Amino acid sequence: MNATDWVLPAAHPTRVERIEARFAGHGFDPHRHDTYAIGRTLAGVQSFHYRRALRHSLPGGTLVLHPDELHDGQAGTEAGFQYRMIYVQPALIQQVLGGRPLPFIEGGLSNDPRLFAATQRLLADMHSVIEPLAEDDALFEVAQALALAAGMRRERRVLDYPAAERAREFIHATLGQPVTLDDLAQASGRDRWGLSRDFRALYGTSPYRYIVQRRLDGVRRAMLAGCSLADAALAAGFHDQSHMTRLYTQAYGLPPGRWLKMLSRR
Missing domain, CATH: 1.10.10.60 (Homeodomain-like)
Structure with a gap:
């Protein structure tokens, strides 16, 4: 860890986690989020391994890491890099998409101006206040822009969104207790493997x-x-x-x- 590295969380937390950070060299080891990690590089070159390739994020574009995708992070030059990032739960995106599969941005980088504009409010300065209604509006815009940037088309396979949401609500109600896939299947009214497939498609990660x-x-x-x-x-x-x-x-x-x-x- 370099002495000049730092992480600054949002001064006013909301449902969407927001951070700004700077790293002089190595940032973080390979890991996964169960959220979308959406952000932009403010300065320098942010390099990361993602889906079997080394990617480079520069100022002016949008970085979109899909839930449950392995990635790391390091400076692409000796100058280091600084960035802002939001971590958006797939459940919040699903409130807009209503059961469609999660949008996927190939390569984790996008130059789509609609997506850049849609993320502007949530990627504001870490000291800014985002009111609940403004956050709802921003999430709607982000979800729609993600779908457009991903070139999404409606799939023929029907996902059981209500059942998956019942399972997700059961998880939140029983966080302090051991939970099995059979418990989730019973709570959702869906067969265990059908639920597992739908949960992954709708929320971007496994129930576990x-x-x-x-x-x-x-x-x-x-x-x-x-x-x-x-x-x-x-x-x-x-x-x-x-x-x-x-x-x-x-x-x-x-x-x-x-x-x-x-x-x-x-």
């Missing part, structure tokens, strides 16, 4: 990874509130601190202790 990520969200909130890593891990439903740390690093590309130290620098 969705549950893990929601628990990690709880860990981050607890750490920011001053809880120790061990207490945060147990409160979120993990077996122990080491189990949580391993999954946290897989999800965010850096261990929780390093994340906390970087936050304290801004």
Whole structure:
């Protein structure tokens, strides 16, 4: 970790997580999000491995990493790089798309001006306030622009969105308890493998990874509130601190202790 690296979260949190960050060299190891990671490079060259190729994000374009896709991040030049990013839950996109498969941006980079304009509000300065209604409007615009930029066409296969949403709601209601695919199938009224396929198509990740990520969200909130890593891990439903740390690093590309130290620098 370089002494000049920093991460700045939004001063006024909303449903969409927003950050601005700078890295002088190596940024983060290969990891996955269960969200869309949508952003733009503000300065320098942001290089990343994504879908078996090394990509380079420059100022002026839009970076769109699909949920559950492995990626890393590092500076493409000695000058380092600075960027802003939003992390959008697929469920929020589905409230607009209403059951269509998630849009996919080939290569993780887009020069579509409609997408750049649609993301402008959510990628504003980290100290800006975004009212709930304005956030809803922005999410609608982002979802529509993603579909247009991806050249989406309606698929013939019908996805059972209501059943998948019942499973997602069951997950949120039982986060502190062990949950199986059979539990989700019973809660949703859908067969277990049909539910698993639809859940992946509609929310961009498997039910298991969705549950893990929601628990990690709880860990981050607890750490920011001053809880120790061990207490945060147990409160979120993990077996122990080491189990949580391993999954946290897989999800965010850096261990929780390093994340906390970087936050304290801004």
